[in-house]
Amino acid sequence: MKTKLSRRALLALPLVGAAGVAGRAAAAVGGLPTKTAHDDSSPEWELLRERLFQRRPITTGAAAQVQLTVPLRAAYGASVPVKIVSKLPQGPQLYVKRLWLLVDKNPSPLAALLDITPEVGQADFETRLRVDEYSHVRVVTELSDGSLHGDSRYCKTSGGCSAPPNRSAPELVGKTVLKLLEGVNGVKPNAPTTADVTVLHPNDTGFELNQVTVMYIPPHFVRSLKLSYAERKLFDAELDFSVSENPTWRFQFVPHAQGLLQAQVEDSKDRRFSGQLAVSVS
Amino acid sequence: MRRWPAFAMASMLAAPALAALPAAYTPLVIEPTGLPARAEFDLTAALARAKRENKRLYVYLGASDCPFCRRYEAFLNQNADELRPHFAGWLIVDLRSSLRVQADRLHIRIGPKSLPYAEFQRSIGDERARQLVYPSVWLFDTALQPLMQMPAGTGTFETVPEQLEILRLEQ
Numbered sequence: 001m002k003t004k005l006s007r008r009a010l011l012a013l014p015l016v017g018a019a020g021v022a023g024r025a026a027a028a029v030g031g032l033p034t035k036t037a038h039d040d041s042s043p044e045w046e047l048l049r050e051r052l053f054q055r056r057p058i059t060t061g062a063a064a065q066v067q068l069t070v071p072l073r074a075a076y077g078a079s080v081p082v083k084i085v086s087k088l089p090q091g092p093q094l095y096v097k098r099l100w101l102l103v104d105k106n107p108s109p110l111a112a113l114l115d116i117t118p119e120v121g122q123a124d125f126e127t128r129l130r131v132d133e134y135s136h137v138r139v140v141t142e143l144s145d146g147s148l149h150g151d152s153r154y155c156k157t158s159g160g161c162s163a164p165p166n167r168s169a170p171e172l173v174g175k176t177v178l179k180l181l182e183g184v185n186g187v188k189p190n191a192p193t194t195a196d197v198t199v200l201h202p203n204d205t206g207f208e209l210n211q212v213t214v215m216y217i218p219p220h221f222v223r224s225l226k227l228s229y230a231e232r233k234l235f236d237a238e239l240d241f242s243v244s245e246n247p248t249w250r251f252q253f254v255p256h257a258q259g260l261l262q263a264q265v266e267d268s269k270d271r272r273f274s275g276q277l278a279v280s281v282s
Numbered sequence: 283m284r285r286w287p288a289f290a291m292a293s294m295l296a297a298p299a300l301a302a303l304p305a306a307y308t309p310l311v312i313e314p315t316g317l318p319a320r321a322e323f324d325l326t327a328a329l330a331r332a333k334r335e336n337k338r339l340y341v342y343l344g345a346s347d348c349p350f351c352r353r354y355e356a357f358l359n360q361n362a363d364e365l366r367p368h369f370a371g372w373l374i375v376d377l378r379s380s381l382r383v384q385a386d387r388l389h390i391r392i393g394p395k396s397l398p399y400a401e402f403q404r405s406i407g408d409e410r411a412r413q414l415v416y417p418s419v420w421l422f423d424t425a426l427q428p429l430m431q432m433p434a435g436t437g438t439f440e441t442v443p444e445q446l447e448i449l450r451l452e453q
Contacts, residue, residue: 075432
């Protein structure tokens with residue numbers, strides 16, 4: 001079943017969503033208190049769900065094979081830590097093959113769409129997102145058997161997409177750094193090993209005001225990230241400006257033998273960057 | 283651009299800068315020392331008292347010229363009857379600053395050790411190290427360990443239910 005929407009179609013979603021929610025009182029206005037529960041729906045989610053998954057069932061609650069952790073209140077709306085844990089190890093028979101990460105009320109709600117292989121060993125990810133107003137953050141995973149699993153958390157924060165940029169070294173834009181969480185000695189042969197990839201990039205949303213010129217900074221963000229190990233694909237990520245500046249992803253991979261961990265990056269100005277890290281297995 | 287009526291501006295300018303948590307909460311007020319070069323807030327006595335009374339610390343940093351601080355203080359004042367009992371297990375500490383005091387000039391002292399804002403925040407693992415926002419709230423146990431990561435500002439807990447979420451340490 002084909003569920004992948006084109007970027008153009010997805011970018012149209014917020015406009016349709018805004019029209020759809022006009023006059024409805026169910027959603028909270030940013031910054032206002034709500035009694036919203038973590039597993040509640042929202043008008044935006046109803047729309048996204050229909051667009052992305054049509055009427056396919058999504059397993060939620062205790063039976064879901066994915067768990068999302070997001071703080072109820074983050075220190076800053078521009079950098080909300082998000083952790084995704086798969087309850088299912090990546091096996092050859094059954095694995096997480098696709099993952100959607102959404103922020104219902106962001107101007108562009110689909111923050112990331114990951115295409116994942118069994119090579120990651122374990123489909124656990126951590127990143128940071130911009131959250132523009134009180135909103136649900138949601139994850140939906142598609143397993144290789146076609147089943148969908150979802151989890152959501154409500155996050156009370158605002159201003160994430162218009163927060164003043166925090167850049168100090170423009171010459172470093174695009175620098176792509178790969179690290180092993182436990183260092184080179186932490187490599188686990190034939191077992192999931194944790195790594196981080198960070199792209200130094202403003203990930204401008206188009207909603208940030210230049211405090212000097214009083215002009216909006218044009219959008220400029222990382223739109224594609226491809227990770228591989230020993231020339232075997234780990235995952236491809238289609239990204240958006242809902243990911244925080246200096247996009248960082250923590251992920252797993254299974255080192256079977258010595259090889260290069262590589263990241264290929266492309267941004268919205270068609271600039272390409274890359275990073276690599278030699279990994280040895282003893 | 284929104285225009286303020288002249289009389290409103292005049293009354294704002296004439297109004298005294300009342301930077302304070304409401305007296306109903308019996309806060310322990312700490313004024314800064316070392317001005318004007320820096321504003322150092324010494325939490326040593328507050329920590330000792332919290333240990334004696336076996337209370338957690340609710341540390342509030344407000345600025346005399348900060349409208350958002352006035353809003354939070356007004357919220358606490360308006361809801362004092364309802365909220366005060368829920369603060370019973372907390373020692374409320376009121377650090378009185380001003381917007382002129384930014385991160386580079388704000389220091390926190392505990393015992394012999396005084397740290398600038400960002401370094402203090404990093405030392406306790408607080409993500410707000412990168413930017414000082416008025417008002418700020420910290421929640422500590424009696425060993426000065428943060429009880430949870432707090433948001434920048436107080437805008438997300440200016441209703442009674444949400445203030446209670448904070449006191450219940452809901453994350």
